[in-house]
Amino acid sequence: MRARVYVTLKPSVFDPQGRVVADALLSLGYEDVSDVRQGKFFDLELSDTDTDPAAARARVTEMAEKLLANPVIESYRVEVLP
Amino acid sequence: MRARVYVTLKPSVFDPQGRVVADALLSLGYEDVSDVRQGKFFDLELSDTDTDPAAARARVTEMAEKLLANPVIESYRVEVLP
Numbered sequence: 500m501r502a503r504v505y506v507t508l509k510p511s512v513f514d515p516q517g518r519v520v521a522d523a524l525l526s527l528g529y530e531d532v533s534d535v536r537q538g539k540f541f542d543l544e545l546s547d548t549d550t551d552p553a554a555a556r557a558r559v560t561e562m563a564e565k566l567l568a569n570p571v572i573e574s575y576r577v578e579v580l581p
Numbered sequence: 582m583r584a585r586v587y588v589t590l591k592p593s594v595f596d597p598q599g600r601v602v603a604d605a606l607l608s609l610g611y612e613d614v615s616d617v618r619q620g621k622f623f624d625l626e627l628s629d630t631d632t633d634p635a636a637a638r639a640r641v642t643e644m645a646e647k648l649l650a651n652p653v654i655e656s657y658r659v660e661v662l663p
Binding site for chain 2: 505524530531533534539542543546562566
């Protein structure tokens with residue numbers, strides 16, 4: 500079973516990486532880009548003993564809270580794939 | 582119009598960040614995690630003069646090739662959202 504966790508800065512938090520990418524795109528002539536936000540994701544390969552998608556989602560959500568995201572400034576979304 | 586570009590290391594490329602996250606999860610007791618790969622994504626806000634999704638996709642693919650991804654070691658996927 501596989502799971503993916505998307506982590507993004509909360510909308511109210513300034514994203515300097517995204518700002519730099521937006522500026523670089525502008526300087527390359529892509530003037531239609533008005534904003535860029537950067538995020539990350541983690542693809543987790545879970546062992547086959549996890550067969551219940553709901554249980555896997557709960558476990559991965561726990562991992563996101565504890566390690567993968569910083570809930571103070573980041574939000575996350577968990578997707579469980581069969 | 583918005584577009585999202587997902588960038589991941591190609592499967593044959595070693596992912597040290599993912600390795601460290603996998604080790605950290607193991608040490609937290611999540612022994613069912615057998616592998617982690619980390620990727621990133623860019624959310625692009627495009628100005629409203631881009632109304633043709635196919636043209637926007639072509640432009641964003643060009644941005645990915647030129648700036649957002651390193652096609653030697655990374656693969657990318659473009660998603661255009663209305």
